[in-house]
Amino acid sequence: MKSVRIWFKKAGLAVYISHLDMNRCFSRAVIRARLPLWYTEGFNPKPYLNFLAPLPLGQVGLLEPLDIRIVGEITFEEIKEKLNAVMPQGIEIVNVTEPVMKTAEISAASYKIAVDFSDASLAQKFAEVSSAAVAGGEILAEKRSKRGIKTVNLCEFIKSFEVKSEGDTAEINTVLACGSEKNLNPDLLLQSFYTLCGFEEETRSIARTSLLTADAKVFQ
């Protein structure tokens, strides 16, 4: 039995599949692909699957890691081909590798975000207000965690932040804390910006482009 790390892209309408549903989706895909799988033991044997960094609903992931366990001989290339032949639209296997790092080494993630407004002046206001807020070093927001809701300073979760307005759109490139220790959902950050601007909820697209380690290396 050996672990294999699958890197997939989740985009299009597949972004509306929740994390729990992704689990079900992949457990069927690995069966359809007829991979030589290792099953969990016990009353209800299932193929072993471990999503390293759950992606929130409605967000694109460009390179999302998933560990599976294999018994028997099969190459990384074969796994990729077999899986891609049976995946639903919107989910694509980009790469298959050895698991180099441990889950706990995931510490941050980089995001590309676009927020659409009805006109350019609103986009500009959003860019100004948000960049000033981040520069100010304090954005208080209520954050839900396992221990309940508490007020935190979101700036403590922001590693880097750039924003510019392009016509009706505000474009953000940011690196945010990600992982089991410290995590910030970019939607929460956007909510705070909307509140600061006095805007209603806007149409946005969020793409997680890569996962990073504490020393800003790409997670492998």
Place this chain on the structure above:
Amino acid sequence: MFPKEIEKILLKVQKPGRYTGGELNSVIKDKEKVDLRVAFCFPDTYEIGMSHLGMKILYSLINAREDAWCERVFAPWIDMEEQMRSKGIPLYGLESGEPVKDADVIAFTLMYEMGYTNVLNMLDLAGVALRSEDRPSLTPLVIAGGACVCNFEPMADFVDLTLLGDGEEVLNEVLDLIKIHKQKGSSKQEFLRQAAKIKGVYVPSLYDVDYNEDFTVKSINARDGAPEKVTKRVVRDLDTMFAPSSFVVPFIDVVHDRTTVEIFRGCIRGCRFCQAGFLYRPLREKSPKVVEDQCRAIYESTGYDEISLCSLSTSDYKGLPELLNSMLDWTIPEKVNVALPSLRVDNFPQDLMEKINAVRKSGLTFAPEAGTQRLRDVINKNITEEEVLTTVARAFSGGWNAVKLYFMIGLPTETEEDIKGIADLAQAVVDEFYKNPDKPKGKSVNVSVSVASLVPKPFTPFQWEPQITPDEIVSRQELLMSFVRSRKISVSKHVPKTSFLEGVFARGDRRLGSVIETAWKNGCKFDGWDDQMKFETWMESFESCGIDPFFYTARKRDFSEVLPWDHMDYGISKQFLMRENEKAYAEQTTPSCREQCAGCGAAKINGGECGEIGKNLV
């Protein structure tokens, strides 16, 4: 490409996965290259509709045609409906995201009377006029099928035609005819008159219903060449019948998310309350080899880890040992669970049972339906207390500790003793657990009792019987609770008001159309959902339409009364149902079709063939 304005509302609703489509094996076609667009509508949520085998079959059947594209449509939940109405987004097909109103055919499948307001709500959300007469053009044509169309009179004003019996054959004939008339530019009337000539097609607008002064039906007369009796369609050979080789695999969790393959249609049992047991006669079996191949194909194309062999009474399938012995050879190593719902455990070999449970242990369920042998004889449920207790004893020694028991209250001739019998039987099952010398230490037993109330349905021997009132249901439920002594027994009950409304519409007539429309206008929808059903609104709607709902439920009908569904022919003869009704009151059972043919008459619509008795019964 999925419309952007729909995507914009998806993050504002619960479970957006209900509304996106894009699931594996969903069928996308080039709309320019098809002649017919079909919006197949299920009048309930995605989770329920995606569990429905009939819809999967017909979806594959239509999409197997090169000239047609079938899309799925489900009733959007309340939150999504609000978003759609406020943003002006019409009901759309999951495959294309395009409006349902642009389809040539809007097809509904109706398994349950409580879906009627959802049909109206979906038509309205689609921007389509509710009443057939207000839709003058040929398309979109609103059609319906499913168990409810055996008496669709309450919905007669809203649909253009219904399909009786097995949809596999008749649906394609109707689609062919629509295509011809669409190309010819025929009027809707011309088309409907032709369609009525297809066996199995009912065009309500071609029938005039007259009533007596007491509101019972006086006569039903066909016009313009429509047949006096509409005969249901049956597929004669299940081995060559169309069957899907793949299912759409939902992303979200749905009720039944597994491979499901039918093993036979019809039933040999003849339980007198059971509409399905009569509607789907005569018995027709599928060969074990064909079943296995179909299971394998769907398993491989979906990756489902469970296979359900589906029928009305699985252990009556003659090929079951052969099928399981062959199939378990690959399902066990591939860790696929085989589920046998509707299994009568009394005649099921124990070694096979153990093999089936090799992958995942399934639940243990019995449906004695009534608490005493006397009442079980009345309803012709030929299962004895001894059989139940022997089987649970065997199961308990095999390590089970949970049993489900299904019962009904409100059965004809029911007395207090019969209701006490339900509690007694549940208690006897509990006692059986403690009699087991090898019972696992520290483990307790859990007997869950589910109590429905009888809704007399058309085409059953109880179709003339009164239904007990909601108040009476409540008092009998309370009586039952007073007899339950053990905390090992948990009882779940049906909502009496829902059973009442179901009863009204099951045996209703055309006069109810205005009530359904009024109730819908006043906000009724998702009536099958206990937390959504607005009983007061329903009662107000009956009142404002001047209709007494108890006319349909509380009355004992005379055998001589013209029933609203008398122009529907499901093969079962009325004489047979009368005979069965009389035998019920005489507490006489009728043997299963395997032991002795009861002469129900269903073989005549299958060319004289009944899969149980053999050929040429006519």
